[in-house]
Amino acid sequence: MPGTTARSIGSELSSEAGFVTSRLEEAIGWARKYSIFQYPFVTACCGMEYMATACSHYDVDRFGAGLPRFSPRQADVLFVVGTISHKMAPVLKRIYDQMAEPKWVVSFGVCTCTGGFYDNYATVMGIDTIMPVDVYIPGCPPRPEYVLDGLLKLQAKMEAQHASGRRPIAELRPEVNL
Amino acid sequence: MSASSLIEAVQARFPSAVTASHAYRGDATVILRRELLLEVARTLKDDPAFLMNFLMDLTAVDFSTFGLTASPAFFASSGVAVSPSSQIPDQDPWPGPPGTARFVVVYHFFSLPLKHRLRVEVPVDEADAEVDSLSSLWPGADWLEREVWDMFGIRFRGHQNLKRILMYDEFTGHPLRKDYPVNRRQPLIGPMN
Numbered sequence: 254m255p256g257t258t259a260r261s262i263g264s265e266l267s268s269e270a271g272f273v274t275s276r277l278e279e280a281i282g283w284a285r286k287y288s289i290f291q292y293p294f295v296t297a298c299c300g301m302e303y304m305a306t307a308c309s310h311y312d313v314d315r316f317g318a319g320l321p322r323f324s325p326r327q328a329d330v331l332f333v334v335g336t337i338s339h340k341m342a343p344v345l346k347r348i349y350d351q352m353a354e355p356k357w358v359v360s361f362g363v364c365t366c367t368g369g370f371y372d373n374y375a376t377v378m379g380i381d382t383i384m385p386v387d388v389y390i391p392g393c394p395p396r397p398e399y400v401l402d403g404l405l406k407l408q409a410k411m412e413a414q415h416a417s418g419r420r421p422i423a424e425l426r427p428e429v430n431l
Numbered sequence: 432m433s434a435s436s437l438i439e440a441v442q443a444r445f446p447s448a449v450t451a452s453h454a455y456r457g458d459a460t461v462i463l464r465r466e467l468l469l470e471v472a473r474t475l476k477d478d479p480a481f482l483m484n485f486l487m488d489l490t491a492v493d494f495s496t497f498g499l500t501a502s503p504a505f506f507a508s509s510g511v512a513v514s515p516s517s518q519i520p521d522q523d524p525w526p527g528p529p530g531t532a533r534f535v536v537v538y539h540f541f542s543l544p545l546k547h548r549l550r551v552e553v554p555v556d557e558a559d560a561e562v563d564s565l566s567s568l569w570p571g572a573d574w575l576e577r578e579v580w581d582m583f584g585i586r587f588r589g590h591q592n593l594k595r596i597l598m599y600d601e602f603t604g605h606p607l608r609k610d611y612p613v614n615r616r617q618p619l620i621g622p623m624n
Contacts, residue, residue: 339599339617340598340619342619342620342621343619346620372613372614373606373613373614374606374613374614374615374616375598375606377618378616382621383620428623
């Protein structure tokens with residue numbers, strides 16, 4: 254392990270004997286943030302911007318997130334990309350439930366964050382009404398730079414949480430009788 | 432066939448079925464009595480004078496709130512004309528909403544061999560919102576009629592599988608009816624918000 258990398262995760266390089274000491278949680282958190290296996294749950298136009306971010310020009314693989322898995326059981330991060338309708342919501346929740354801990358959720362685009370400009374019979378008003386969300390990336394759609402910024406924030410969160418994978422509980426919204 | 436001659440041909444063939452007609456910039460529209468829709472449609476499809484073998488669209492309009500409020504001029508500032516230009520005279524204007532009928536079922540037919548198109552409108556009352564299904568003539572009408580049933584609650588007599596196509600089975604009501612509140616949600620999971 255190179256010395257600079259070892260220092261960056263808070264360990265100390267011991268002489269020239271070729272080993273390092275570190276706290277286990279920090280080492281695991283550092284490893285996790287560079288091996289993000291994402292599950293892209295792409296439903297709408299934000300998917301094009303997701304693809305632009307994932308392809309070579311912006312190259313999400315620089316951050317260790319270049320290998321999407323299309324099985325929720327092999328994924329760490331659920332990227333919810335695009336408008337979620339009420340018909341789709343149980344499917345999305347089931348995908349989330351099938352993912353193994355530790356797991357994170359990224360809300361990609363303003364429709365998944367708040368419902369966006371939709372305020373009608375069909376659209377879920379933000380996926381945080383049905384599952385906890387770690388990082389919100391609003392925008393319609395967000396630019397790739399914005400997505401990469403969100404990804405870095407997710408990495409910081411993964412590293413800080415160490416191995417626990419715990420998240421704050423999603424904020425509950427007041428019920429409205431219509 | 433041009434728009435006016437197409438209307439005349441349909442009127443000559445079915446004088447009792449066509450209650451009104453209009454044409455706007457080459458788009459021909461005939462308004463039919465509901466009882467004769469299937470017969471007229473069959474002729475439009477098979478008769479050598481029409482050969483309307485392509486059902487381009489099938490939808491409906493809810494006129495229950497038509498004219499109650501001024502419509503917003505969405506394109507007024509963009510330079511796109513929102514009312515018919517006086518430079519292009521509208522010889523045969525739209526006769527307006529269909530009287531007492533709440534709904535209008537709209538069919539767009541196109542003839543691939545003869546390259547002409549016709550819009551057919553069928554006024555439907557709310558109390559007896561049912562028209563004949565055209566899915567026996569154009570198989571493509573199957574899903575379009577299911578969509579109209581789902582969104583407007585208009586039934587299609589003779590349809591083999593008339594159930595919701597866009598909304599889920601637990602959904603109650605028909606969301607594109609004007610009396611469905613625009614933001615009433617019926618979530619399957621999660622809070623009502």
